[in-house]
Amino acid sequence: MNVHKSMFPSAFEVETPEGAEGWKDLYPYYTHFQPARRAVDDATFWFCNSQHWPTPFRPFDTIMLDFAIKGLGQYNTRHLVVPPANGVDYRILNGYVYFSPVAVAPEKIEARVPQFMERAGHYFMNWGDLYANWKKKVMAKIEELEAIHFEELPEVEDIEVVTGGKGLDSTNQLFDQYDKAIELAYKIWQYHFEFLNLGYAAYLDFFGFVKEQFPSIPDQAIAKMVQGVDSELFRPDDEIKKLAKRAVELGCADALKSGSADEALAAVAKAPGGEQWLKQWEDAKNPWFNFTSGNGFYSTDKYWIDHLDIPMGYLRDYIERVEQGEEIMRPTEALLKERDRITAEYREMMDEEAQGVFDQKLGLARVVFPYVEDHNFYIEHWAIGVFWRKMRQLSSLLARHGFWKNEDDMFFLNRNEVRDVLWDYSSSWAIGVPNRGSSVWPEEIERRRKIYKALSAHRPLPALNNPPDVITEPFTIMLWGITSDAVKRWVKSDEGGSGLEGMAAAPGVVEGVARVLSSPDELGQLQKGDILVTPVTAPSWAPVFGKIAAAVTDIGGMMSHAAIVCREYGLPAVTGTGNASSKIKTGMKLRVDGNKGTVEILD
């Protein structure tokens, strides 16, 4: 065992938060740091993936972790044979997930190159066709998910079951539908990774080349050259903007201004022009309101389509701005022109040979990058949104049968326990006795809820054990922005001082007052001119970017959502500060320097 003190603690020495005793039971055995494997696990560097999972897991929610990590791994290790990298191993500690990318032994890398060239090469060569096909595959799965339906078991089976000589009962559909939903989520997560790492690799190849040409070029400049303006991730926000303009044009905006979303929609239906407007609203809803205010990884995510008050709130903001004469649509033409200007000006400074290489690499990066942005809408927002809705329907059904009280309590069970509950429901129904779960789960869920709360009250450690001397694993760098420098920053950020450092994600410098938000439910508190400080932002927060003066996040890199949107809105952003949202308090005066990546607390 290591005798020297490591940079970060060992998982085996991290204390359980008070009140969270027994937390391990909430998560599967393969996510535990096992004492029997201590030597190996202690010799490994683990970093907390709070970028994707900023809060602890409810037991059911580890499904997204399992499927995502498995999907990521399979493409690197088994499909594409990425020369230096296999998948990413993971553990859960105190409810938070820790990652450790698995590097390929240096002596084995060379032998993997030819396979990778053939396989990845095929994707790059046929990107357009494969991507078009990908969309079809995903849409088909979404349709299947939409069709999932859980029916309550009948008092007695229909007569046709008997007369038709069917010989089977209604419980089969419950199991089928549940298994089918899980299977669809599993497949959707595999699709998620089919192109993703290749997309990042091509982007990084361009990035590295430009950095070699201009060592001091800001990362955000490179991002600006690649980033498109018509990402489907912008569509939901654009649709709301169009609806706001339309409401003002049609003269039915006033009807939308008060009450709940349902009340407003009822009011607008009666207003002149309201019918026309409602049609546009309905058209926009599907698919564009399949949009979460989180990131899709939690059962608690609120999707617009299920919570119309969220888009209604944004709509009202936009209506107000339109009425004040503001132009709210994104200036896409100007943005494209600006992208061309930036690209041309850097290109101009290269010699002719380099210009040729630049064109080739930029060309590929621009071909692949739409996937890197758009997949998020199809998978995390749309498909996963449907999945969670179906699971909530199942949870409600089981709640009606007394397994638990609240309609979302099911998520305190893991997915295998839910299947056990279906068995309990089915067999007790068949036998003709009360189900057994009603006397087990309410109490157990209560116990788990307390543990979950205790876990949530604690922030995770950024990492465990010692980082390697140099971090070279490409996906650690690409997907999580974890470099040797970032690790040094984490250590430093614990040492205090009035400043914070992160990534210079979008240019500009402003001073203003901080508004610290810890969840999307608090978005309504934002005032015009506030500096948004938050652990992480999501694409569906786009409407608030028209209000704020700058954004500061704990987590995220150059291509994180906050970075992309801030660049587009011309707002300074500093991302990946590690702990801005806990160090900064609402009301503090800040100076945000998006050129240097620093945040200063001025008072």
Place this chain on the structure above:
Amino acid sequence: MSAASYTLNFADIGKDLHDKVGGKCASLGEMTQAGVAVPPGFAVTTDAYQTMLDHHGLRKEIERHLTAIDAEDIDAVDRAAQAIRVRIRSHHLPADVEAAIRAAYAEMGDDLPVAVRSSATAEDLPDASFAGQQDTYLWVRGADDVVNRVRDCWASLFTTRAVAYREKNRIPHIDVLMSVGVQKMVNAKAAGVAMTLDPGTGDRTRIVIDASWGLGEMVVSGVVTPDNFVVEKVLEEIIDRKISDKHVELVGDEAAGEAIEREVDEHRRKQPSLSDAEVLAVARLAKRLERQNKCPQDVEWAIDADLPEGENLLALQSRPETIWSQKKVEKPKTSYATGMIGIVNTLNNPLASKG
């Protein structure tokens, strides 16, 4: 020779007139023609200089002073140079040359304060300062003084150092011609220099600006440590700034009719001499001049306190950067990897691990 060719308004100076007006005035002319804000003025051409030389046998006299001197004999060179300078200064200008200067000056306004600067035709020589081209007279006022200062500039072609240099390098003295620029005096609130590359590293994605209070001469001569701003050229964002203690400034003293050096008030010394918007305006001006001249530039500029905001930034001079532009660009050691090989290399050696 017609009077018109003795002076040329900046607005009438195109690139092809370089020989007639020297580098500095040619650059002012080009900038004026391209619509860059430049303080108005005119060049006294090399024709005027030549006409003066031919007047009353001046040329012959100069030649006589210089024919037999030994370049190694500094005392002899010094004596000859001084004699020539005295001779030029006391020489009456040909009437038509003087009339042309007076007329051009009168057209600028009533006793307008001007800067009078030499503009030699041999600036591309390696050590251009030999020509005495640094000669600049600020806050000159009235036609008599203007005429005298023009003559002083011409005399500056014959400093000891310039004469010795030409002797040593076998450059015929009479072949180096001099034009003189007469330009409306800027009432500089702040001024300085902008380079369209990082002079420390040659990095062309940067614009580096030195700025201080008052006229830019203090920055150029190194009397004050200027504020230093670094701007990312393409994104046009300020990425670094060092605000220094600027203890003196050179400002126009209208009553005395000259530029005087004075202490900067306590509260302004450590204040930035440019606002962020002004820094960016200077950077854009430099960038525009780089683009226009198709090579990295070294730009002198000033912010005029008398002009309205948005129109108060003036270009005083723009010349090619010479140090980095002459260096061979270092190419990356390995040749570029493209296509799949590039991607494999990137995966095997991600950028952040290269250190």
